[in-house]
Amino acid sequence: MKKRIDCIPMRVGVFVFLLVLASLPTLAQTVSGTVTGPEGERIPGVTVLLKGTQNGTTTDGEGYYQIKAPAKGTLVFSFVGFVTQAASIGGKAKLDVQLMEDAVQLQEVVAVGYGTQKKKEVTGAVAQVDNEVLSKSSTSDLGTALQGQIAGVSVQSSSGEPGASSNIQIRGITSVTGSNQPLYVVDGIPYWGDPKLSISEIATIDVLKDAASASIYGTRGSGGVILITTKQGKAGTMKVDLDGYYGIQNITSGVPRTNFEDYMYSYFLWQKNQNGTNLGNTWSPLENTTDGFLHNTDLTNVIEKNNAAIQNYSLNVRGGTKDLTYSVNANYFGQDGMIINSGYERFNVRANTSFTKNKWTIRTSLGLRTENQQYSPYGMLSRIYQYAPYQQPVDPNLQSITNAGANGSGQAQNMGYLAATFQQKDRRKGGQFNGNIQAEYAITKDLKFMTRFGGSSTADTRVRINPLIKTYDNDGVLLPQQVRSGVYNFSDRLSNFAFENTLSYTKTFGGHHLDVFGGITAEEYTYSSFFAQKYDLLSNDITVLNGATLDPNAGSGTGYNQNKTNTLLGMLGRVQYNYKGKYMLSVSARRDASSRFSKKYRWGLFPSFSAGWNVSDEEFFKPLLDKISSLRVRASQGTTGNQNFLDYSNAATITLNKDYAFGPDGSELLGLGDTQTSYANKNVKWETSVQSNIGVDMSFFKNKFTFTADFYNTQKRDMLFPLAVPPTTGAGKNATVVLNVGDMTNKGVELSAGYRKVGKFSWSTNATFTRNINTITKMSGTNTVNYLSGGYVDNVDQVTVIQVGLPAGAFMVMPTNGIVKSQEQLAAYQKLVPTAKMGDLIYVDKKTVDTDGDGVPDQGDGLLNNDDRVYAGSGIPKFTIGLNLNASYKNFDISMQWYGSYGAKLINATRTAAYQYGTAQDLVYQYSSDNQNSNIPAYRGGSHLNARGWSDYWIEDGSFIRLRNVSLGYEFPASVLKKAKLNKLRLYVAAQNPITLTRYMGFNPDVGGDGLASRGIDKGTYPMSAQYRVGFQLGF
Known part of the structure; x- marks a missing residue:
């Protein structure tokens, strides 16, 4: 043994x-x-x-x-x-x-939704981007990597904050109330919102831009569809790729802020403009103590951080046998914030397998994501402009303010508020598990059955702590009004599941090729959330809900929880036919049902039709092939639906209101009051979009030059919009009902072109051009102008509207005509504004009164009100361009990505705030008796008409050209790799956003806002960064 x-x-x-x-x-x-x-x-x-x-x-x-x-x-x-x-x-x-040149990779396969097609046979508007292009951006956000890469895909930053997602729109605004984001489909499974994949786990992205391509997804296809294919394994020896980079970030722009000397001079001008030769107490900010002369406070150095780190590392292992292949990808991304108390890190893992045996093919995909995000306090950048330079510097770590400085208790409270802001902790921890399993069985050589089940589950927890900061006056006495501390807890859970069963039939006979596809899908989306908040912490060492006050009085705390479920059922079919690859025809239809609608309008039908002709395959075209290598024309029309609006809009909603007292006088017994805040509308039906598209694809001179053009027209019908309910109905304040009341159009042109030259010195270029025109064509109801909630400049003035004849989210502002510079102008203007003075903005009284009865207004009404507002553009650019340049010589390579936007208008609300607080640097050049040629209105306080954010004075040109990425790399030759036993080794240096050419005076001209209402309004959004990094790509 x-x-x-x-x-x-x-x-x-x-x-x-x-x-x-x-x-x-x-x-x-x-x-x-x-x-x-x-x-x-x-x-x-x-x-x-x-x-x-x-x-x-x-x-x-x-x-x-x-x-x-x-x-x-x-x-x-x-x-x-x-x-x-x-x-x-x-x-x-x-x-x-x-090697011989290919016919523009027309045999290349692209995803088209529930299947793939050869690029040569695609009849819709479909574009593809691969991992090589995406990986040139250093970002955690997929949208940022896509910006400028695909014609027709608009990407605007919602924020430069670490972990923020950008706003992606395909062919313009698709809804004024629901989401404008596209549908994401990862390895065949639809996702609720951005799946937040790491770029390293993505193989290709295919974008379905036209309705004929997207209609196969029915209910959610109106915003376009982004199909993501993750990396798959290949049979053969195991291969390992290791990539990484490390870099630094800096803020490179902003609204100039005044220093102490300029601030006091501006204050002097204010007093002079107010009182003329009688300057009054010009030095009132400093009258309490000379301590104010000792300071020149600039919070920029406290709030902003230079050389913030950004890093990314990924590992991919793949291989397999003839029957079984695998791919495993792991990625870490970390980004420190450029503003204090902000940062983000994410870890992604994905494992894909494919097993083939006899007639069976089984594929699995499992993914895991964890996130840690720290948010900077809301409006942190605005604090820079709210704090006067003569005020005492703030130590961000102070837990009490005892030295009030130059302005007594008022400054102490202001400093306490700032210290509390600096020490605020706002952290989110999140995680997601996603996966799917797909089994395909070949019933015959031509007929296949496929069943797929997949989904995701996401859980987030966010805790915000406003610390306890005590403030004292000059005598050390605790002030009666303290900065209120508190703790805020929020958690949510999202999950979605999809179950699909399909049959596909493929047959080739003679020169005919036929693909028939049909299936049934079922999806469920659930969302639950919980929120609780309590005020007045007992100690900064105890930061849980139970560590706050137990005072039962109203206002001591708030909370809510909600649960939502949305289910979808779909039946779909598609027939694709081509003859010898010359003539292509595709017809599809999807019938969907959504639980968001009443039974009467629950089902919607979404058909599509498309056709294509490869003209260059014809006999008569052969004499032209030396010049025109390929020519294909396409035409399509399709219908998509939109159900992305509030859940339960077809049912009345009840909202819990404030407590009320009942019983005998002096009773402390409180009751809860409920108010109906929205009314049921059983007649709400689908928003639908009907889009027509004509396209042409060409290549020239042995395929060295390529060109694609698409022209489209989208008619949005039965647009959903919440309308106010009259108080006589007994509804609560601001009660609404959702109705199908509007129509909208999107028209546009998309161009893309490329050129490549291969040799010892190889180079290539690709360019895109996008033009979209959005117009509201119908809006029912009594209001001709519907101001959007959330479209505020200074928490007072709404400026974005929905109005027939204008783009959705257009700016409607008060027009101005320079400033008062003469006694004649002043006398005329005082008839409209009796309190006007020299140097004031001249508001225009728009002609709204018809005095001669000819039906044309010829005189103002003598009042300044919303009737005087005029259209002043919107945050939608007139066109955007993208340009990629790549070159290589021997083992060196260089690449650049440029992006430009023209014609968007921006409201610089940060500049408005700086003016209102008197800390804008250009106030030293404001109008005064000594500077009568100035075009900067006289400063008269933050609430004066000169400072209101609703005028066209604050609108700026948002056009810009930006170098998004530039990189220089060196790939080691095969002789070196052989000695090191490596397949690949490339080192590179790169920069992101190092150059921005613009006239805009704010932080970032690429302002997306957080929705349609605030698009183009720069409220001091977290700025974009310029990044500089070094990286490596290693293959074994």
Whole structure:
């Protein structure tokens, strides 16, 4: 028995040796050679793979390669823009290959929703971006990486805060009440919102832009569809890729702020403009103590952080056998904030497998994400402008304010408020598990059945703590009005599940090819949340809900919880036909039901039709092929639906209001009051979008130059909008009912072009152009102008509207005509504004009165009110452009991504706030008797008409051109990699947003806001950063 046991280690060793030996290529030898193009030019960067394995390499800057391979093996050579070629080794040690140019990769496969198609046979407007392009951006946000890459896809930043998501719109605004975000589909499973994948786990992104392509998703296709395919494994030797970068970030722009000397001079001008030669007590801010002369406080150094770190590391392992393949990806992303108390880190893991046996193919995908985010206090940047430079500096770590400085208790309270803001802790922890399993069975060679189940579950918890800060007056007495502390808890859970069963039939006979697809889908989305808040912490050491006051009086705390469920059921079908790849036809229809509608209007039908013609395949076109390599024309029309509005809009809602007392006088018994705040509308029906699209795809001069153009017209019908309910109905304050009351159009043109030259010096360029015109064409109801809640500039003045004939979210502002600079102007203006003085903004009394009866208003009504407002543009740009430049020489490569936006108007609310608080630097140049040529209105306090945010004075041109990314890299040659036993090693330096050319005077001209109502209003949003980083790409 002992001898038998002793033999076990030897047997294990022999087994391991044989296993390792079996994994090595049989009779491996070194094969080398040069890869050239059609004209003999050497091509760097060509992928060389041993067929049936993942053993591979790439050609160096001279087109040279070297690889270990068996004598009887086959090498596969592939490169973008060229036909993939296989060459048998045949025992040769030297193997040179010449690649021929491909017909613009028309055999390339793109995702089209519930399937794939050859690019040559696509009849809709579909665009693709791969991981190589996406990975050039250093961001946790997918939208930021997509900006400028696809014509028709608009990306605007909601914030530069770490972890923030951008606003993505495909072919313009699609809804004025619901979400304008596209539908995300990851490996076939629809997601609720941004799936927040790491870029490293994404293989390709396909965007379905036209309704004919998106209508297969029915209810949620009106905003376009983003199809994400994650990385999959390939049969062969295991390959390992390790990528990473580390960088720093800085704020490079902002609204200039005054220093102490300029502030006092501006204050002097204020007094002079108010009182004329009688300056009054000009030095009143400093009258209490000379301590104010000692300060020149600038909170910028306290709030902003220089050289904040950003880093990203990813690991991908993939491989497999003929039957089983796998891909595992792990990613870490970390970003420190450029503003105190902000930062973000995320960890993603994804494992994909594919198993094929006989007629079965089973695929699985599992993903896990964890997040930690710290938010900067709301409006932190505004604090810079609210705090006068003569005031005492604030130590962000103080727990009490005892030195009130120059302005007594008022300053102490202000300092206490700031200290509490600086010490606020606002953290979110989140996680998501997602996955799907798909089983496909080949019933026959042409008929396949597929069943798929998947979904995700997301849980977030957010805790905000407003610390306890005590403030004292100059005598050390605790002030009666303290900064109120508190603790805020919020948690939510989102989950979605999808179950699909489909049949697909594919048949080719003669020159005819037919694809028939049909299926049934069921989806469920659930959302639950809980919120609680209590005030007046007993101690900063106890920061839980029970550590706050137990005072039962009204206002001591608030809370709520909610639960929502939305279910969808769909039946879908599609028929695709082509003849010899020349003539293509596609017809699809989807019938959907949503629980958000009453039974009468629950179901919606969404059909589509598209056709294409590869003109360049015709006999009559052959004489032109030397100049025009390919020509394809496309046309489509489709209908999509939108159910992205409030849940239970077809039912009345009841809201819990404030407590009320009942019983005898003096009773402390409190009761709860409920108010109906919205009314049921059983007739609410689907918003629908009908879109027509015409497109053309061309390539020239042996496919070196490519061009694509699309023209579209979208008619939005039965748009949902909440209308106010009259108080006579007994409804509560601001009660509404959702009705189908509006129509809207989106018209546009999308152009993209590219050029490439391959050789010892290779270079390529791609450009995109997007133009979208949005117009409200119908709006029922008594209000001709509907001001959007949330469209405030200074918490007082609403400026964004929904109005027929204008874009959704248009700016409606009070017009001005310069400032009062003469006695004649002053006398005329005082008839409208009796209190007007020299240097005031001149508001225009719009002509609204018809005095001669000809039906044309010819005179103002003598009042300043909303009737005087005029259209002043919107936050929607007239057009956007993207430009990518790439070049390589030998082993060096350089790339640049430019992005530009023209015609958007922005309201600089940060500049407005600085003016209202008297801390704007340009106030030293304001109008005065000594500076009568100034165009800056005289400062008369924050509430004066000169400072109101509703005028066109604060509107600025938001056009800009930005260098989004630039990188310079070096890839080590094959000879070095061989010695180091590596497949790839590339080092690079890069910068993101280093250059922005704009006239805008705020932090960032790319202002997306947090919704339609605030689009284009810069409220001191967290600024974008300029980033500088070094990175590596390593392959084993």
